[in-house]
Amino acid sequence: MPQHYPFSAVVGSDDMALALTLSTISPAIGGVLVRGEKGTAKSTMVRALASVLPQIDVIAGDRFSTDPRETNPLSPDGPFAADFDVETRPVRLVELPVGATEDRVLGSLHLEKALSDGVTEYEPGLLARAHRGILYVDEVNLLHDHLVDLLLDAAAMGRSTVERDGVSVEHAARFVLVGTMNPEEGELRPQLLDRFGLTVDVAAPRDPEARVEVVRRRLAYEADPDKFASRYESDEATLTSRIEAAQKLVDEVELSDWALLKIAEVCAAFEVDGMRADIVTARAASAHAAWNGRTNVIREDIRAAARLALPHRRRRNPFDAPGIDEDLLDQILNDDEPPPEPEGDGTEDSETQEPQGSKSEAAGDAEPSTNSAGENSQPDNTAQHEQPQHSGSSEVTVAAPQQPYRPKLFTVGGTGAGESGKRSRAITETGRRIGAQRRTGQGGSIHLIETIRAAAPHQYARGRVHNLQFRADDLRLAVKEGHESNLILFCVDASGSMAARKRMEQVKTAILSLLMDAYQRRDKVGLITFRQDHAELALPPTGSIDIAATRLAELPAGGRTPLAEALLKTTDVLRLERVRDPRRRPLLVVITDGRATYGENALARAHQVAKHLGATGVASLVIDCETGKFRMGLAHQLADHLMAEYIPLAEVSAAALTDAVKGAA
Structure with missing residues (x-):
């Protein structure tokens, strides 16, 4: 049975196939990050990639896959004899588990030999095994930040240095880093996102015929894997030959002054930070030219490279969706005459060509669709801050948050044992x-x-x-x-008293700022809102602040105050999260004036539920939104029952709210 589904049999993932292919042609591009919803063949295509790559020569017996042609190999198993043997083997696909430890990745002291024989010997890690191959991290957004930094640094430097447990070793570590992720499970930090050379967003095909073809091929593969694979043997062999030819040709590709200037104009027009975008785009354009059998870079090469290298580098903060304006890209590339075509070079047609077999017969030859999350999809924070909406006889308002700012750190007291x-x-x-x-x-x-x-x-x-x-x-x-990291659970009063005093705009801005801070610190965040006759889990605990920002912006305010229902919902959410993620300690932030106006004996019921919730020992904070000369002090009573820290506020401004929250310890 074939180990993997054939690469050329995957339907409708043209951009992903192209990005993976270009990275294997020129590993210096920096790898590929694939973002997409579950069930879009991300892992299937990555695992199938190794089977279409040309085999490599290595020194026999060397644990670090040294290239026999290297004059000064960086291998701890060296130096090698002059008459060393050479063996040919397939390219390795090394998978890095999300829960891997640092010594598993880098390698460490060989414990058995150290304890039994007293010998200090280095045991190679995953980086050594992945040298000259592919290092694949599924759910890379869930990988600890220090491991992601380690992988990206090794990929950029081409070597790994280990200084730990009495071991001092340096070895070559040149590999194609491929990460896949579902954005709904949390995002990569922007600075880490930028370190990936290319990024692709994939989605399931919407065309019914394409979806039928996906199901048909998958069922055929599961029924008879060998027979199914044999149908694509020719396509796989052709793809392997083409990649091998491109790998040999890429060093001969010339980047003319015109091409370099165009790449610079494109990167400047899209206002990317730093120079990494220019370098990656240049490398990807050269690889694309070699993929099409050319030794000169033309407009189509730059366009293909920019579509893959720039979208994720336009993000200014975690709330910005990745995307690129392809009309602007075409305008930049078409504003002057193209360079003269070389004569008699025997190359293929200059039109962009995709990896063979990556396009489905059912999908046709249509151009890949533009990313729907382009620059025009950003939320407009300059819009009217309060928009009245009518629901029956009650009028509610939807306040828009202001631009988020950087809040100060707040922590949960004591010493935990949660996720890093x-x-x-x-x-x-x-x-x-x-x-x-x-x-x-x-x-x-x-x-x-x-x-x-x-x-x-x-x-x-x-x-x-x-x-x-x-x-x-x-x-x-x-x-x-x-x-x-912690779970920050906001319980926000969105009743009429909050809307009447125009509190929601300040509250939303503060929460949005704290969301960004939580995202950078790898926290999970949840949002419970209560108004009218019920409490709603507006945002289940998640690490994806893109979703959080959207839910927050749409949050309405108005109606009665069901405080007891809100605290009951909070209790249920915290109980469920203790089961799902028992190591992650929560901090509950209740934002209210303490009033309870829904149901019989509303206030007494709310206080009774608060006592029960406080007895669970959850760390909590009550921010009192009551203002004016005459105050009822209900939020203070609520804090006493919750055994929470109470913070009175003369005015509920975004800055004051954040100052209050950051002091919770």
Whole structure:
């Protein structure tokens, strides 16, 4: 049975096929990030890519896949004999699990040999195995930031340096980094997003005939994988030959002054930051020219490269959707005469060609559709801040948030043990060393002093002669204190009292700012709103602030105040999140004036529910939105029942609200 679905059999992923192909032709492009909803063949296509790549020559027995043609190979297994053997093998596809530890990625001390023989030997990690191949990270947006930085740095430098646990090693690590992600599960930070050379957004085809073809091919593959694969053997072989020819040709491609100027004009017009966009676009354009059998870069090469290299670099903050204005791109590329065509070079037609087999027969030859999340899809924060809407006899308003700003840090008190992040203190896999513990699983950083201390009392019984004798039970791993991510759950009063005093605009702006901060610190954020006769989970706990920003902007205000219902909904959400993500500590932020006007004995019911919620021990904060000379003090009573910190505000402004929240510890 074939290990993977054929690359050329995937339907309707032309841009993704092209991006992957260009990155394998010129690995210096910097890899590919594929964004798309679940069920869009992201993983299928990546796993199938290795099977169409030309095989490589390596030095036999070398664990680091050294190229026999290298004059000064960077391999810890060297130096090699002059008459070393050469073997040919397929390109490796190395998958990096989301939960991998740093020593699994970089490599570390060989524990068995260190403990049994007292020998310090380096055990290669995933980066070494991926050298001259493909390193694939599924759900890369869920990978810890320090690992993402490590991967991208290795991909950019072409080598990996390990200095840990008494090991000092440097080895080559040139690979094509491919990451796939579902944006609904959380975004990459913009600075990490920019480090990927190319980015592609994929979606399921909307054409019924194309969808039928997808199902037909998948069922045929599952019924008889060998027979199905044989139908595409010719297409796969042709694709392999074409990639191999392009890899040999790419170094001969000439970037003329005209091409470089056009690339600079395009990048300047789209206002990308830094120079990485220009460099990546130039490399991708050269690879595209080689893919089409040319040694000169023409307009179509630049256009294809810009469509893949620039959309994700136009984001100024996490709320901006990736996209590119292709009309503007065409305008820039068509504002002067094209360069003269070379004579007698025997090249193919200059029109852009896609990877063979990547287009479906059912999908036809249509041009790939423009990304729907273009620059005109941004929310307009300059629009009218309050727009009245009518629902039956009640009038509600929808306030638009202002431009978000940078809030100060707020944390959850104590020391947690949650997922690595950048907010509250916690015992994590990274950070400063504060102690040691016995090894209970795979991975971890060795605490050498504590390991020796554990073994020392047993040396006489073990018959020590010269060297220390270790056993597996002696191994101690470092306990490190770093920072964790948290769940920030907002419970926002959207009733008529808030709308009448025009509080929602300030509240939304503050929450939007805190959302951006939470995104950068890898928190999950949820939003509960209450008005009229019910409480609504407007935003289930998520790491995707794109969705959060949209839900927040659409939040209406008006009607009665169902405070008890809001606290009951909050209790349910927190209970469910404890089951789903038990290590992530929550911080509840209740924003209200403390009034309860819906139902019988509304206030008494709200206080009763608050006492029950407070007894659970959840860290919480009540921000009092009541203003005026005469105050009822209901929010203060609510904070007492919740056992929460109470913060009175003379005015509910965005700055004041953020100052209040950042002090919660």
